[in-house]
Amino acid sequence: xxxxxxxxxxxxxxxxxxxxxGLPRELLVQILDTAASFITLAExxxxxxxxxxxxxxxxxxxxxxxRTRTTFEIAAKRLAADVINLNPQHASTRKGETLLDTIHNxxxxxxxxxxxxxxxxxxxxxxxxxxxxxxxxxxxxxxRHAHPTQxxxxxxxxxxxxxxxxxxxxxxxxxxxxxxxxxxxxHALTTLGAGEVRVIAPKTLLPVGVERLGVHPYHDMRAGLExxxxxxxxxxxxxxxxxxxxxxxxxxxxxxxxxxxxxARAKPDxxxxxxxxxxxxxxxxxxxxxxxxxxxLPQVTYGxxxxxxxxxxxxxxxxxxxxxxxxxxxxxxxx
Amino acid sequence: xxxxxxxxxxxxxxxxxxxxLHDLYIDGQGFVVAVxxxxxxxxxxxxxxEAAGLVVCPGLVDLRARVREPGLEYKxxxxxxxxxxxxxxxxTLCCPPDTQPxxxxxxxxxxxxxxxxxxxxxxxxxxxALTRGLQGEQLTDMAALDEAGxxxxxxxxxxxxxxLVMRRAMEYAASFGLTVFLHSExxxxxxxxxxxxxxxxxxxxLPGIPAAAETVGVARDLALxxxxxVRAHFCQLSSARAVAMVAEARxxxxxxxxxxxxxxxxxxEHDIGFFDSxxxxxPPLRALADREGLRRAVADGTAAAVCSDHQPHEPDxxxxxxxxxxxxxxxxxxxxxxxxxxxxxxxxxxxxxxALLTRGPAEILGLECGHLGPGATADVCLFDPExxxxxxxxxxxxxxxxxxFLGWRFRGRVVKTLVGGRVVFDAGAAPATDRA
Amino acid sequence: xTPTEAVExxxxxxxxxxxxYLERRPIMVxxxxxxxxxxxxxxxxxxxxxxxxTLDISFYRDDFTRAGLNPEVRGSQLPVPVADRHILLVDDVxxxxxxxxxxxxxxxxxxxxxxxxxxxxxxxxxxxxxxQADVVGRHMDLGPHQHVKLLGPEDLxxxxxxxxx
Numbered sequence: 046x047x048x049x050x051x052x053x054x055x056x057x058x059x060x061x062x063x064x065x066x067g068l069p070r071e072l073l074v075q076i077l078d079t080a081a082s083f084i085t086l087a088e089x090x091x092x093x094x095x096x097x098x099x100x101x102x103x104x105x106x107x108x109x110x111x112r113t114r115t116t117f118e119i120a121a122k123r124l125a126a127d128v129i130n131l132n133p134q135h136a137s138t139r140k141g142e143t144l145l146d147t148i149h150n151x152x153x154x155x156x157x158x159x160x161x162x163x164x165x166x167x168x169x170x171x172x173x174x175x176x177x178x179x180x181x182x183x184x185x186x187x188x189r190h191a192h193p194t195q196x197x198x199x200x201x202x203x204x205x206x207x208x209x210x211x212x213x214x215x216x217x218x219x220x221x222x223x224x225x226x227x228x229x230x231x232h233a234l235t236t237l238g239a240g241e242v243r244v245i246a247p248k249t250l251l252p253v254g255v256e257r258l259g260v261h262p263y264h265d266m267r268a269g270l271e272x273x274x275x276x277x278x279x280x281x282x283x284x285x286x287x288x289x290x291x292x293x294x295x296x297x298x299x300x301x302x303x304x305x306x307x308x309a310r311a312k313p314d315x316x317x318x319x320x321x322x323x324x325x326x327x328x329x330x331x332x333x334x335x336x337x338x339x340x341x342l343p344q345v346t347y348g349x350x351x352x353x354x355x356x357x358x359x360x361x362x363x364x365x366x367x368x369x370x371x372x373x374x375x376x377x378x379x380x
Numbered sequence: 381x382x383x384x385x386x387x388x389x390x391x392x393x394x395x396x397x398x399x400x401l402h403d404l405y406i407d408g409q410g411f412v413v414a415v416x417x418x419x420x421x422x423x424x425x426x427x428x429x430e431a432a433g434l435v436v437c438p439g440l441v442d443l444r445a446r447v448r449e450p451g452l453e454y455k456x457x458x459x460x461x462x463x464x465x466x467x468x469x470x471x472t473l474c475c476p477p478d479t480q481p482x483x484x485x486x487x488x489x490x491x492x493x494x495x496x497x498x499x500x501x502x503x504x505x506x507x508x509a510l511t512r513g514l515q516g517e518q519l520t521d522m523a524a525l526d527e528a529g530x531x532x533x534x535x536x537x538x539x540x541x542x543x544l545v546m547r548r549a550m551e552y553a554a555s556f557g558l559t560v561f562l563h564s565e566x567x568x569x570x571x572x573x574x575x576x577x578x579x580x581x582x583x584x585x586l587p588g589i590p591a592a593a594e595t596v597g598v599a600r601d602l603a604l605x606x607x608x609x610v611r612a613h614f615c616q617l618s619s620a621r622a623v624a625m626v627a628e629a630r631x632x633x634x635x636x637x638x639x640x641x642x643x644x645x646x647x648x649e650h651d652i653g654f655f656d657s658x659x660x661x662x663p664p665l666r667a668l669a670d671r672e673g674l675r676r677a678v679a680d681g682t683a684a685a686v687c688s689d690h691q692p693h694e695p696d697x698x699x700x701x702x703x704x705x706x707x708x709x710x711x712x713x714x715x716x717x718x719x720x721x722x723x724x725x726x727x728x729x730x731x732x733x734x735a736l737l738t739r740g741p742a743e744i745l746g747l748e749c750g751h752l753g754p755g756a757t758a759d760v761c762l763f764d765p766e767x768x769x770x771x772x773x774x775x776x777x778x779x780x781x782x783x784x785f786l787g788w789r790f791r792g793r794v795v796k797t798l799v800g801g802r803v804v805f806d807a808g809a810a811p812a813t814d815r816a
Numbered sequence: 817x818t819p820t821e822a823v824e825x826x827x828x829x830x831x832x833x834x835x836x837y838l839e840r841r842p843i844m845v846x847x848x849x850x851x852x853x854x855x856x857x858x859x860x861x862x863x864x865x866x867x868x869x870t871l872d873i874s875f876y877r878d879d880f881t882r883a884g885l886n887p888e889v890r891g892s893q894l895p896v897p898v899a900d901r902h903i904l905l906v907d908d909v910x911x912x913x914x915x916x917x918x919x920x921x922x923x924x925x926x927x928x929x930x931x932x933x934x935x936x937x938x939x940x941x942x943x944x945x946x947x948q949a950d951v952v953g954r955h956m957d958l959g960p961h962q963h964v965k966l967l968g969p970e971d972l973x974x975x976x977x978x979x980x981x
Contacts, residue, residue: 066583165701
């Protein structure tokens with residue numbers, strides 16, 4: 046089984062969004078273009094695009110996340126869907142019985158779309174393999190594996206500020222080992238044809254064999270940021286210091302924190318991104334976070350538009366325009 | 381019971397150096413009496429089993445299979461599993477001590493054997509627990525367990541973290557000439573890993589178990605084996621590096637052996653695909669280079685046995701996100717087919733493949749089985765080496781249908797199995813006739 | 817009937833037909849894409865004082881789950897609030913009526929108009945909903961595999977197309 050087999054239907058339409066890996070470039074561009082059309086809505090008084098009127102969307106978050114869940118909720122409501130939020134108690138000892146049983150119970154209530162966040166890699170795939178054909182799944186983050194909508198939002202931000210991906214040098218900095226966002230970003234960047242993707246972290250925070258994903262690893266941040274167009278700073282969880290991944294916050298900030306002098310190594314018009322929430326003084330210096338090169342705030346608006354786009358594409362039918370009628374000879378006037 | 385002759389088959393009996401067209405004569409008590417030459421006192425009334433076109437070999441010996449009794453009957457029962465075993469040509473099973481309760485008292489050891497005996501199908505020889513409750517702290521009554529029929533001692537998958545305890549356990553076992561069966565691994569490096577630490581775990585975001593977890597464990601245990609002189613068997617090694625370490629130890633004369641599971645000889649980390657929990661096994665499926673190393677071990681004799689590591693599960697055990705699913709494959713029914721596939725792929729020839737499933741494991745267990753010389757118990761497996769078939773859940777006999785090999789096409793199918801001269805499985809393809 | 821000529825007289829007829837409604841100080845709204853082309857010309861002819869509104873009904877279509885999203889969404893622009901105003905809704909072709917229904921839904925999401933008058937360049941047979949035009953350029957009866965299409969944006973021409981068999 047390959048990802049495209051499960052995510053795309055026989056006609057190549059997006060049925061579920063579980064991971065960026067394996068999706069064709071055209072589809073990623075379509076998501077970005079569709080999101081762009083929803084952006085204009087945000088400026089209007091009427092922010093509606095009632096494509097999902099009468100449909101039920103369930104946000105099934107086994108890991109709490111107010112920020113992501115709220116974004117999905119707003120997106121679904123702008124599409125005029127009915128939204129239900131569930132935060133089931135997830136105990137790993139209860140294993141998959143809880144997960145699939147929960148899904149089956151909810152299906153009985155005529156759910157059309159599940160947005161699922163789960164602490165274990167592969168949860169969204171498991172669910173997608175066990176739902177009837179008319180039910181769609183969007184992965185809002187599974188373990189360390191993937192967070193496709195966040196990655197698409199980051200691509201949207203990059204495209205909005207930088208245009209064509211082919212010319213770009215992108216650096217992803219920080220705890221890649223535990224980051225599902227980074228894995229999805231890497232797939233998106235390589236599929237969209239980014240010129241070069243670099244990952245910058247100590248060896249303890251880089252997954253083994255990360256080069257095989259098509260990236261260049263660096264342990265020296267200054268060298269890694271040389272001439273870079275886009276810098277993506279990843280969140281470092283404080284627990285990593287207790288897990289013997291890095292010795293201390295101080296050392297991490299010294300070596301891998303984005304400070305103005307490290308930022309100066311990048312191109313003068315480089316943009317700084319962060320999927321949030323930020324740890325000031327650990328991953329990023331306040332001067333940079335609040336500085337002119339930071340695009341962290343607009344990422345929030347884009348987030349709603351991207352999630353609307355993904356929901357619309359996943360629930361919608363053929364992405365192609367209806368078959369064009371063939372042009373006949375022009376007729377003389379008729380009755 | 382009637383005497384019996386198995387006629388016209390290709391007799392492959394590596395322990396006795398036989399591979400060719402030979403008839404096998406079995407007496408009314410269920411023992412092999414002669415090969416080729418019909419004994420003068422062979423009864424005139426006897427059954428004939430026509431074996432033309434079939435391979436006739438000793439009943440297979442599976443070095444590691446879990447029948448889930450006592451304690452885990454919701455997954456499978458001894459009855460269902462021994463039936464599945466004989467249908468797969470397996471007449472002797474060795475089960476690890478991690479039952480519930482564990483096999484750390486003679487009572488449990490005897491219970492397992494007598495229950496199996498009552499079914500009259502495959503024999504089950506238990507391994508005794510190396511430490512009480514498999515906790516890794518105190519030794520078990522190894523001598524008493526040995527008396528009670530345990531063929532060796534193991535801590536199963538529970539690590540013995542305290543090196544001093546492992547040393548003492550080995551020394552104690554060595555006092556009585558007992559064999560320890562090791563699942564060598566450093567528990568700290570295993571951590572919470574569930575897949576091989578490598579390309580696939582990186583892409584899928586699965587916590588990884590580095591090959592170093594195994595090599596560190598093997599290195600420690602080899603040093604202790606050298607120190608204590610115990611006879612030791614390394615169970616289901618998964619990395620090429622560990623295989624090389626064991627091969628080197630053997631060259632230096634240490635009394636060590638190793639086995640490989642049938643699935644590790646065919647699958648790699650890539651078979652996990654997108655989180656297929658059927659490929660969640662411990663030790664994990666590793667890289668291509670590791671699989672090649674395991675194949676070399678089997679080809680050059682470093683690994684003398686291939687086992688199934690049979691672990692039947694109920695469906696829910698696998699219907700969970702990968703890391704939360706229970707590891708293990710229901711492997712009895714693919715033990716012979718996967719080993720025969722090695723012949724098709726040129727890794728070993730047929731007699732060597734049969735040796736890996738008969739003579740090899742029998743020697744490791746120190747049991748009188750796995751061969752068909754005169755005087756041997758007539759445990760026989762007859763299979764059609766050309767029959768092609770597809771593994772399907774509906775026709776599996778084990779209660780556990782948890783296997784990534786569903787849908788695989790195999791060549792080589794068991795036709796009949798005999799235990800003690802009695803036919804215990806008959807696929808209906810080779811009819812027996814009575815001769816007056 | 818040559819293509820170019822076909823549209824001019826139709827526009828004239830529409831402008832004439834809309835005259836009686838002008839005293840209500842209506843707002844004109846065209847439906848993308850052809851309806852906007854027609855509305856732009858009518859807006860000029862009638863010299864309407866307030867800016868032309870445009871509607872993109874992509875997000876209000878009723879065939880979304882079958883046909884998916886239109887890849888070229890232009891977005892709607894209604895520069896004048898619609899509440900309590902009289903709307904002149906303009907489209908190029910009235911066929912099944914579903915486009916007009918979507919347009920009405922969208923207008924009502926913006927506010928409650930006093931009235932909506934529908935003007936179409938071409939009205940053809942094949943209605944699937946109880947929708948009618950108030951002012952019509954011309955009527956056509958077409959076969960089941962025929963479609964009438966307005967070509968533009970500069971040189972407006974009507975063409976009749978056949979489905980590929």
